[in-house]
Amino acid sequence: MDDFIASYGWIIWLVLILLFLTIEIMTLELTFLMIAVGSIGGLVAGLFGAPWWLQLIVAAILAVLLLTVIRPPLLRRLRSGGDPARSNVDALLGLDGTVVASIGGEFGIGQVKLANGETWTARLSPITEQRTVAAGERVLVTSIDGATAVIVPVERVQP
Template identity: 50%
Template structure:
């Protein structure tokens, strides 16, 4: 039992190195993921390091660091994410920008085939959303995109 106590004392003497390694590891992972989860774990590890420097036993350091990391994830991370994302460009892009876009049927559109020219200038193969035929020259709106095909519905405006 004396050997176990000696090794535990050795671990407690060098625990600060473990905390520094965890902090560095979590910060590197955070730089790769950029979602603030590992940053909060790094903050919890800083709390663990501080408790080690104060002289708290290793088992308590781990518990305190885990509770601190959980508190940071639950209470600090959501407002940080909100502040980060409030400046995002609300403009739709890619496929999302095509939904509800208007156009004109270039050829008759059925459940199987058709072609439409959208108001953004793109020409797409098209299918009818509900299976009813849409005749050439009719106004349409994009309901969804399926692969390289626009699923369209007639509009009356």
């Protein structure tokens, strides 16, 4: 058995490296890439004539070292390049608008035209004084509840 591993160990390492790289292509988490690089270390050790058990130790130590030292900063670096622009509901939070149909009254629901040009069904936030907000008043979106903008009136500054 030792003769077989000594003669064909490099083939086993190549198969493992290809297997780990294939799995890495599907997962994209850099885990199997680090294990594949560790396997390359085992392959190199085997090419220099190291016994099979030493090849395994070299591969394991190198893989664990890469997983604990190199992978975390690489993942942070890869994920830091995300799009900083807010989108969807996040883009609406804090947006100001103008009341189109008064908010309050019997059902407490009205409509606002937001600064981005969209018209939304709106209701007053529970944290604000419940009153009728007339058409033309300025409001600020505090949250989105389904398809309804939850708003607070913007205080007018008296000159």
